[in-house]
Amino acid sequence: MQRWNIAITGFGTVGRAVAELLWQRRSQYAERYGADVRLTAVCTSRAGLYASEGLAGPYAPARQDLQAGLTGIEFIESTNASVVIDAGPTDFVTGGPAYQYMRSALAHDRHAIAISKGALIFDLKGLRVLAGQHNVALKFSGATAASLPTLDLLEHNLAGCRVLKVEGILTATTNFVLNRMMQGHDLADCVAEAQRLGMAEPDPRFDMEGWDTTCKIMLLANAALGADLTFDDIEREGIDNITRGDIESWKAAGVVPKLVGEIVVSERGVTAGVRLRTYAQDHPFAHIDAKMKAIRVETDAMGEVVAICKAGPLATAASALKDFEHILMQR
Numbered sequence: 361m362q363r364w365n366i367a368i369t370g371f372g373t374v375g376r377a378v379a380e381l382l383w384q385r386r387s388q389y390a391e392r393y394g395a396d397v398r399l400t401a402v403c404t405s406r407a408g409l410y411a412s413e414g415l416a417g418p419y420a421p422a423r424q425d426l427q428a429g430l431t432g433i434e435f436i437e438s439t440n441a442s443v444v445i446d447a448g449p450t451d452f453v454t455g456g457p458a459y460q461y462m463r464s465a466l467a468h469d470r471h472a473i474a475i476s477k478g479a480l481i482f483d484l485k486g487l488r489v490l491a492g493q494h495n496v497a498l499k500f501s502g503a504t505a506a507s508l509p510t511l512d513l514l515e516h517n518l519a520g521c522r523v524l525k526v527e528g529i530l531t532a533t534t535n536f537v538l539n540r541m542m543q544g545h546d547l548a549d550c551v552a553e554a555q556r557l558g559m560a561e562p563d564p565r566f567d568m569e570g571w572d573t574t575c576k577i578m579l580l581a582n583a584a585l586g587a588d589l590t591f592d593d594i595e596r597e598g599i600d601n602i603t604r605g606d607i608e609s610w611k612a613a614g615v616v617p618k619l620v621g622e623i624v625v626s627e628r629g630v631t632a633g634v635r636l637r638t639y640a641q642d643h644p645f646a647h648i649d650a651k652m653k654a655i656r657v658e659t660d661a662m663g664e665v666v667a668i669c670k671a672g673p674l675a676t677a678a679s680a681l682k683d684f685e686h687i688l689m690q691r
């Protein structure tokens with residue numbers, strides 16, 4: 361049975377969910393793939409933990425168990441991980457620590473799975489080249505709307521046709537806030553509720569101003585549709601300036617607002633944008649509830665494809681482990 365050592369960089373809510381699912385699925389990996397999978401290392405920006413034979417326990421380890429100083433590139437390199445899963449904060453300006461972790465893993469012939477978007481936004485092309493040079497996998501389903509089948513749908517399931525248009529409700533926070541506002545709640549109260557539920561960050565601007573959706577739509581366009589878009593190429597709207605008057609107008613018109621990322625493929629190339637759209641009740645997006653995401657793809661030969669999924673840390677963790685299972689299948 362082949363041994364697979366897993367290291368998780370970034371051990372917040374999502375990182376801990378990955379650890380929990382890894383523990384639960386150990387027997388599945390062994391039976392299905394002949395793989396002895398062990399979580400051997402985790403780290404945050406300040407602390408970490410390493411056990412060469414695997415960290416024990418279904419939820420192990422908790423944050424309080426981490427040892428100060430066990431973090432950084434040298435620490436992860438010393439763990440002899442087979443796969444590095446990054447679930448740290450997103451820094452799309454410099455790539456942040458995630459970029460260094462990804463580059464180090466790939467350069468040392470280790471597979472890399474990204475949940476955070478920063479490193480990919482910063483240098484997707486370079487990371488893909490590095491992965492190819494070392495014959496290892498770079499996977500990032502968790503960075504493109506998590507459990508929603510976006511990247512796999514475009515790259516694999518629809519490979520036999522030409523994609524004409526993509527539109528997606530890709531950010532759980534904004535969908536939750538819009539849904540609650542349509543129920544009569546104030547914007548500030550909705551954001552605060554999303555923060556209490558762990559859906560929104562302490563600083564919610566990344567989601568509310570449309571940056572999160574912009575990052576996801578850029579990754580999809582560049583990774584799956586051969587584009588080379590930057591932030592300057594993508595028109596961006598947010599929902600941070602919505603008023604009660606807007607809400608009342610939409611209610612009176614019988615439409616439902618959604619913050620949507622869009623990609624259009626034409627003879628002129630690939631264009632993308634993030635816009636506040638309203639949908640009539642006969643459109644599937646009108647019925648995407650507060651804690652869901654959705655994608656709709658128009659194609660030339662396969663017609664219209666719509667996928668809907670649940671949002672949350674466990675769903676995000678599951679998407680990363682879907683990537684891991686794909687690596688096991690292809691080894």
